[in-house]
Amino acid sequence: xxxxxxxxxxxxxxxxxxxxxxxxxxxxxxxxxxxxxxxxxxxxxxxxxxxxxxxxxxxxxxxxxxxxxxxxxxxxxxxxxxxxxxxxxxxxxxxxxxxxxxxxxxxxxxxxxxxxxxxxxxxxxxxxxxxxxxxxxxxxxxxxxxxxxxxxxxxxxxxxxxxxxxxxxxxxxxxxxxxxxxxxxxxxxxxxxxxxxxxxxxxxxxxxxxxxxxxxxxxxxxxxxxxxxxxxxxxxxxxxxxxxxxxxxxxxxxxxxxxxxxxxxxxxxxxxxxxxxxxxxxxxxxxxxxxxxxxxxxxxxxxxxxxxxxxxxxxxxxxxxxxxxxxxxxxxxxxxxxxxxxxxxxxxxxxxxxxxxxxxxxxxxxxxxxxxxxxxxxxxxxxxxxxxxxxxxxxxxxxxxxxxxxxxxxxxxxxxxxxxxxxxxxxxxxxxxxxxxxxxxxxx
Ligand code: ADP
Numbered sequence: 001x002x003x004x005x006x007x008x009x010x011x012x013x014x015x016x017x018x019x020x021x022x023x024x025x026x027x028x029x030x031x032x033x034x035x036x037x038x039x040x041x042x043x044x045x046x047x048x049x050x051x052x053x054x055x056x057x058x059x060x061x062x063x064x065x066x067x068x069x070x071x072x073x074x075x076x077x078x079x080x081x082x083x084x085x086x087x088x089x090x091x092x093x094x095x096x097x098x099x100x101x102x103x104x105x106x107x108x109x110x111x112x113x114x115x116x117x118x119x120x121x122x123x124x125x126x127x128x129x130x131x132x133x134x135x136x137x138x139x140x141x142x143x144x145x146x147x148x149x150x151x152x153x154x155x156x157x158x159x160x161x162x163x164x165x166x167x168x169x170x171x172x173x174x175x176x177x178x179x180x181x182x183x184x185x186x187x188x189x190x191x192x193x194x195x196x197x198x199x200x201x202x203x204x205x206x207x208x209x210x211x212x213x214x215x216x217x218x219x220x221x222x223x224x225x226x227x228x229x230x231x232x233x234x235x236x237x238x239x240x241x242x243x244x245x246x247x248x249x250x251x252x253x254x255x256x257x258x259x260x261x262x263x264x265x266x267x268x269x270x271x272x273x274x275x276x277x278x279x280x281x282x283x284x285x286x287x288x289x290x291x292x293x294x295x296x297x298x299x300x301x302x303x304x305x306x307x308x309x310x311x312x313x314x315x316x317x318x319x320x321x322x323x324x325x326x327x328x329x330x331x332x333x334x335x336x337x338x339x340x341x342x343x344x345x346x347x348x349x350x351x352x353x354x355x356x357x358x359x360x361x362x363x364x365x366x367x368x369x370x371x372x373x374x375x376x377x378x379x380x381x382x383x384x385x386x387x388x389x390x391x392x393x394x395x396x397x398x399x400x401x402x403x404x405x406x407x408x409x410x411x412x413x414x415x416x417x418x419x420x421x422x423x424x425x426x427x428x429x430x431x432x433x434x435x436x437x438x439x440x441x442x443x444x
Contacts, residue, residue: 001123001156001164001183026216027141028339030245033110034147035343036350040086041111043270047091050264052102059094061085067093072158073123080154086113088267095263096121101208101239105255107247108267114243118210119151121241122183125208128161131180133201137210138188138227140217142168143339145185148212152183167191173200188217188226195233203233211258214244215251224254231258272398274428279397280435281411281421287315290378290412291322296437297376297410298328304373305349308358309396311379319378320358330356361392377411380420388420390427410435 049058061067063084064077085093088108095102096117106114122135139145149164156162165179167186173179179200184191194200209231217223231240240259244251247266255262282297284290294308310316313334320332331354333345349357361381381392397409411432413421425432 001153001159001162025335026219027144027213030110030213030216031141031143031147031339032342032346034144035339036346037111039111040113041109043087043109043112043267045268045270047087048266048268049091050266052261052263058091060090061094062090067097069097069120069124070159072160073120073155075158076123076155077120079157080116082116086116088265089113089117092117092265093120095265096239096241097124101125101237103240103259103262104265105242105244105259105262106265107244107251108265109269110245112267115148115151115212116155118212118241118243119148119155121239122208122210123152123156123159123162125239126159126162126182128159128182130182131178132205133165133179133182133184134206135183135208135210136191136201136203136206136230137183137185137212138191138217138230139185140187140213140220140223142166142170142187144213144216145187149185152185167194167201188223188230191230192226195230203230204235206234206238209234209238209240211240211242214242214255215246215248218250218254228258270400272394272400274394274398274430276399276406277397277409278407279409279411279430279432281413281432282435282437283418284412284414286414287318290414291319293412293437294376294378294410295326297435304355305352306356306374306376307372307396308356308376308378309381310358310360311381313360315379316358316360323356323358328356329354330358333357333359335360373405373407375407375409377409380411380413380417380424382420386420388424388427390424393424394428 051058064074064082069077088106092104092106092114095104106117108114118137122137126134137145137148139148145166145168149166152164162183163181164183164185165173165181167184167190169187169190171190179194184201186194191201195203211217211227211231217227234240240262242255242259242262244255282290282293284293298306308319310319313336316332316334320330323330331345331349333342337345345357348354375397377393377396381389381396383389397407399405399407411421421432
């Protein structure tokens with residue numbers, strides 16, 4: 001696959017106010033996840049399948065050979081280092097590659113092989129000798145579109161005449177030119193514009209329509225309606241595929257509207273638990289006091305790597321400066337950084353270049369904390385009503401039962417926040433012990 005037109009990206013991450021709580025930006029998180037992902041994410045759950053026609057046989061594959069792919073495509077897959085289909089791919093690929101084509105709604109967490117699956121489906125259905133768009137993939141942002149494009153290029157490395165075009169803002173194409181690329185990846189607004197206004201693509205000729213990151217898509221104003229308008233313009237023969245990492249009711253409703261007669265595949269996420277985590281709290285008077293307690297803990301036990309969570313950017317910055325001045329090697333990860341910068345900080349931390357990572361809420365979900373033994377809540381996570389944010393607490397500290405290691409968690413608590421901590425303890429029905437930071441022996 002040749003990449004004809006990669007646009008220049010301007011720096012598009014939105015920065016919010018300096019000392020505010022970082023808001024979680026779904027699209028940015030999703031991109032970060034892709035940038036730092038190193039391998040497939042495991043799940044001990046079984047793949048659940050709901051067939052459109054329950055009487056038809058259900059195929060699954062254990063090898064890529066069984067799929068009878070084009071030679072050059074199989075070569076591309078092996079060149080990427082894939083040996084066998086992922087759990088979700090075992091079930092999804094036979095459906096996606098079936099004749100006649102079947103529609104599919106698939107949900108599984110990020111990192112389980114969805115993108116690779118639909119890229120494979122697109123590449124296996126394009127006819128390289130026909131110079132017009134045949135596959136259309138909608139993505140929520142242009143950075144995410146580019147990531148998908150990269151996978152097309154990698155996997156399609158040996159499909160020499162297949163080309164990709166990005167229908168995204170900031171990628172102008174000459175007025176007179178026809179779009180000759182077989183695969184178009186773009187955001188809904190620009191795709192609509194290219195179809196209705198500029199008549200650059202003929203949607204009736206699309207054979208495979210992919211709607212990726214449906215949960216992020218519907219969280220973006222206007223994208224659901226635009227996607228539905230695009231879908232309405234497709235032919236009834238077009239194969240329609242929808243993917244999402246999460247599946248709240250709103251995503252199901254949207255999926256039901258946009259994908260007719262679907263098969264449905266779900267892979268449940270490994271649940272997070274606090275079972276393998278010993279949790280402590282330290283009562284403190286002030287921020288300074290919290291810092292002192294942190295230093296005592298730090299001096300008192302042999303620490304591998306630690307992540308410290310703060311509620312605001314201001315606190316996170318303050319703590320970073322304090323620790324640096326005391327000679328610790330720390331790095332700061334906060335929402336004002338671009339996604340690329342965040343990815344590189346996480347990578348350095350993973351490589352052990354820094355032992356401590358200080359961060360705000362924004363990154364609580366982005367990082368795979370498997371290797372990290374210690375998590376510190378320098379501030380307890382709270383919502384806007386100053387109630388405990390249980391979900392965030394669990395995401396910061398929890399591990400998956402089967403794949404996670406044991407860990408330690410420390411909560412630095414000002415006296416007036418103690419009721420919040422007690423609520424957290426009750427909520428999870430797991431004990432959080434008080435710790436005297438002068439006496440670390442209690443930990444063992
Ligand atoms: P998702 O779209 O669900 O987030 P991806 O398709 O991006 O998942 O896959 C996650 C990671 O696993 C990527 O690095 C990808 O290259 C890799 N991967 C995907 N499928 C396989 C496979 N069958 N074998 C090995 N690695 C895979």
